[in-house]
Amino acid sequence: MAEAHAHDDHGHDHSHDHAHGPDKGIMRWIKTTNHKDLGTLYLWFSATMFIIGGLMSLAIRAELWQPGMQYFDPELFNQFTTMHALVMIFGGVMPGFVGLANWMVPMTIGASDLALPRVNNWGFWILPFAFTLLLSTFFLPGGAPAGGWTIYPPLVLQTGNSFPLLVFAIHLMGISSITGAINVVVTILNMRAPGMTLLKMPLFAWSWLITAYLLIAVMPVLAGAVTMLLTDKYFGTSFFNAAGGGDPVMFEHIFWFFGHPEVYILILPSFGIISTIIPTFARKPLFGYASMVYAMGSIAFLSFIVWAHHMFTVGIPLAGELFFMFSTMLIAVPTGVKVFNWVATMWQGSMTYETPMLFAVAFVFLFSIGGFSGLMLALAPVDFQYHNTYFVVAHFHYVLVPGAVFGIIAAVYYWIPKWTGVMYNETLGKVHFWWSVIWINVTFFPQHFVGLAGMPRRIPDYAVQFTDFNQISTIGAFLFFIGQFVFFYNILRCALWRTGMKPATARVWEGAYGLEWTVPSPAPYHTFEDPPHVTDAESPWAH
């Protein structure tokens, strides 16, 4: 991707101070305010974090190869589970989506850049510092945080020297997400090309508009919660300290008030991506465009009133259990609308199965499995059995890996010809898909069974009868991880070693519509300096 848009081959006859190519060398990336450069940086950062977080998950799976202690002491094992989650959520999935938003939100709405380019640069460059802080805790005396990514007190307050680093890393990630979210909102609300009304806007932009509002609403609450933890530990406050009149259960309420909208932050952009890809390869306009928008809005609203379904077992009254159970189950309605719309879009379409479409179809199927296990977990009476077992682990990995991560992968395959100007290798793409979709199921499906049979999560040892399923899981995890290097090789070819790769046309995909396909491939360094004309032909979903 590095030089894909290095040459601004669009002659700009007006003198605009941005109308020059990028700087040379490393300073280009440090000083850049270009949304495409920053999108690229975000995506590489995300890929790096996926590898680091993935290595931690392999350490976890290696330890769980058989009962008893294999390689790590329990303390280090707990550090791996905690840091795996933090790195994957805040370093992998969220920056991955922000990178896609950087690249594609301006290009799909016909804006020349994000509205606040310098803030955008700052938002990205905070992240390497945040994750240096976070990952450096492995080398501190006492090691990394090990109390789980949910950082419940009083357990997390027993963290040693790494505790303040954890808190400040979360503050920095929060600042980065919030600035990115504000940028996306004001860009979408103010910078759309003339004629692009909100209900003509492509669904990827819509999904990000809603996600950005969720981020703005809940990331500050997380910042507040970790600040309270910090003052409880070092400044003698008693927000969560029962001895001083506080209540540790209150932390769970505050955390999940952030945490549940957060899980939709991790999936809504994927909804937008899938809603973009399926119509392209079904060669039909998206079925039920407006209902897709309203469904995402409803999911976002409902996400604020369901948080206590994460804590059914803390002892909330029956009326509370019922409220949170039914409101949670209600989320299945708009989500079902989306799944049926995707299926209806494919119905009688002229479908072809290029790699992005394969990942999109797998998304619909596997995300639905995760959705169904979510419905089971929503049932308060049975949740008492499932709570804190591997069933929960299986559930959220089904919605996060074949959900959020497959969404990111599908988006990269879909748009990388536009970014780099060359087609990725389709054969390798298909190998990557089949390899991933097989081993991800081998990894996580057996975890449903051990969970239902009572294997608790976050514990390095287990009862012997769970050995077989755990070994299957471990084999799947290692093979899935290795297969991702096929993907990295493929995108590195497109980005850096393009000799012998097939050049991409401007349209790239036969059935693709939208403003991003009206510019050449690779996309010039500056696009839509003059606002484009929005035609009905480029927004077929809107009628």
Add this chain to the structure above:
Amino acid sequence: MSEEATGRKGARRGSWKLAVVVLFMFGFGFALVPLYGAICQLTGLNGKSSSMLVSSDVKERVDSNRTVKVQFLTTVNGGQVWSFSADQAQVEVHPGKLYTVYFDAKNQQDKDVIGQAVPSVAPWNAAKHLHKTECFCFSQQPFKAGEAKHMPVRFMLDPELPADVDTVTLSYTFFDVTELAQQNAPKSSTPQQTISPKS
């Protein structure tokens, strides 16, 4: 270009508005603390209202047709600073009548410590019907090295206790607050201790 200039101006204004929303939500996180306290107090969730104090000359309206079991649980948080137990594990009471039970605590260390007992009532809907006129949990309890204390709790279940409740559990957890007490003034749930004249 002018259209884009208006767009950028609107974007700047919008950003400031959203920044205010961010600050508001940061404050909202902290506002959840008193809000949570108020909801717990109102509903009795988490056994919160169990430390409610009534004056010792409260009218007794004994409902001798009804007998409710009250069970006592004692826990010491983190380690073996104290031995802590109830004289009786369980008493049978009539709603509307005042009872006195005793708890024993002994500092097992050879240094002075300050303890704070935190009460909790289960089931949650009994919490607001359990009234205490005297309790060692109302204030912090200083213990000299090796000191033992015999501590009364005077309580009443009011007759409005929901009919389906036949057992009420009153649980105390003793916390070592020596460090906390040195750092700042205690946040005890009620300021003064009422002395009951007789049992």
